[in-house]
Amino acid sequence: MPQIDAAAQTQAWLDTLSPEEIARAVAYTQGGHWLLLWGALVSIAVAWIMIRTGVLTGLRRRIEGSRPRPKRASLVVGVVYLALTWLLTLPWSVFANWWREKQYGLTQQPFVGWLSEAALSATISTLFGGLLIVGLYFIIRRTGRAWWAWGAGLVTVFLTIVLVVTPMFIEPLFNTYTSAPDGPVRQAVVELAEQTGTPSDKIYIYDGSRQSDRYTANVSGLFGTARIAMSDTMFAQGADLPEVRAVVGHEMGHYVHMHSLWMLGVFALSAAVAFWLTDRLFRPAQRLLGADRVQGIADPAGLPVLAAIGAVLGLLFTPVGTTLTRLIEADADQFSLTHAQEPDGLAKALIKTAEYRAPSPSVLEETIFYDHPSVENRIRRAMEWKARQQAAGSAPLSDEHAAG
Numbered sequence: 001m002p003q004i005d006a007a008a009q010t011q012a013w014l015d016t017l018s019p020e021e022i023a024r025a026v027a028y029t030q031g032g033h034w035l036l037l038w039g040a041l042v043s044i045a046v047a048w049i050m051i052r053t054g055v056l057t058g059l060r061r062r063i064e065g066s067r068p069r070p071k072r073a074s075l076v077v078g079v080v081y082l083a084l085t086w087l088l089t090l091p092w093s094v095f096a097n098w099w100r101e102k103q104y105g106l107t108q109q110p111f112v113g114w115l116s117e118a119a120l121s122a123t124i125s126t127l128f129g130g131l132l133i134v135g136l137y138f139i140i141r142r143t144g145r146a147w148w149a150w151g152a153g154l155v156t157v158f159l160t161i162v163l164v165v166t167p168m169f170i171e172p173l174f175n176t177y178t179s180a181p182d183g184p185v186r187q188a189v190v191e192l193a194e195q196t197g198t199p200s201d202k203i204y205i206y207d208g209s210r211q212s213d214r215y216t217a218n219v220s221g222l223f224g225t226a227r228i229a230m231s232d233t234m235f236a237q238g239a240d241l242p243e244v245r246a247v248v249g250h251e252m253g254h255y256v257h258m259h260s261l262w263m264l265g266v267f268a269l270s271a272a273v274a275f276w277l278t279d280r281l282f283r284p285a286q287r288l289l290g291a292d293r294v295q296g297i298a299d300p301a302g303l304p305v306l307a308a309i310g311a312v313l314g315l316l317f318t319p320v321g322t323t324l325t326r327l328i329e330a331d332a333d334q335f336s337l338t339h340a341q342e343p344d345g346l347a348k349a350l351i352k353t354a355e356y357r358a359p360s361p362s363v364l365e366e367t368i369f370y371d372h373p374s375v376e377n378r379i380r381r382a383m384e385w386k387a388r389q390q391a392a393g394s395a396p397l398s399d400e401h402a403a404g
């Protein structure tokens with residue numbers, strides 16, 4: 001039996017993409033990196049407009065009148081702030097999240113459909129966000145200098161609740177989830193579930209093609225509500241059984257290794273660091289933005305100042321966040337290889353994600369921007385795994401899929 005050449009097989013997979021497809025993926029992906037920067041600038045510009053117009057400071061003055069009503073002020077100012085920010089940012093969102101996706105052939109959603117879903121999700125975030133803002137300002141008023149630590153605790157508890165309720169109350173507003181219909185796909189998924197100790201009644205197919213043509217699957221929820229969902233785009237793009245096993249194996253890796261919990265822990269730490277920095281940066285940022293009518297960090301009319309700081313910190317911390325998710329994604333791939341044992345199925349699926357993640361970025365680009373390891377690196381690891389299996393004598397003998 002000839003020795004498997006992992007490098008050559010990786011290249012063979014990458015060669016199934018045409019130069020045009022690769023050029024398009026590179027343009028889409030690298031344009032996306034710039035969107036991060038422009039998006040942060042848009043957030044700062046919107047914050048600046050809110051400060052200049054004095055709409056929030058005026059609102060707070062009117063609510064408080066002659067006596068302080070801090071809870072009511074933070075609720076009303078918070079909700080108005082979130083709604084206005086959404087409106088002012090809307091042209092940018094239309095461009096970045098709908099028009100650009102359409103240009104690259106990644107969505108078929110009509111504009112009206114996109115807009116009504118965007119409005120629905122903005123309404124949900126304004127309601128949740130308004131409550132969070134009230135809690136956060138309560139903490140800032142009550143806990144003084146240590147607010148950043150308490151605040152990090154609050155946002156973490158809040159995110160935990162949101163994660164738990166998402167599959168029950170939020171996702172059904174946007175998509176229909178059904179358990180996989182009887183047939184070979186269901187059978188493959190159930191077998192794999194039994195083997196990995198994942199509850200097989202937690203695996204769904206949803207109509208993801210409504211919003212996006214991206215070939216994708218995910219895990220959502222937390223604790224009892226966690227579930228794995230495959231977008232119908234997988235099947236529209238002809239996913240075969242090895243592919244389904246490889247993809248579901250990857251998602252089971254996220255599920256079994258409880259990656260959401262790890263990420264929640266990382267989120268808590270980052271929130272503490274971000275709030276601590278925000279506490280130190282508030283005064284200089286306030287001066288820089290000319291927000292002299294804001295009465296300090298406990299004033300909800302200072303929300304745009306917090307948002308501007310958040311935009312800058314978000315940009316600076318991008319490589320930390322992406323590096324952590326890359327580690328988790330690599331772990332899920334490893335889980336898939338170990339349990340589903342479908343290196344070529346995994347490669348075939350990964351090639352289909354290359355249209356929205358250029359497959360072969362430079363090391364620097366991957367480190368800073370990629371929230372998944374590059375397709376090239378992921379396929380190489382799969383091919384190396386296959387070569388090791390063969391060397392150990394337990395190989396899946398055929399490599400008939402290798403040519404794609």
Ligand SMILES: [Zn+2]
Nearest residue numbers: 250254329332
């Ligand atoms: Zn993943």
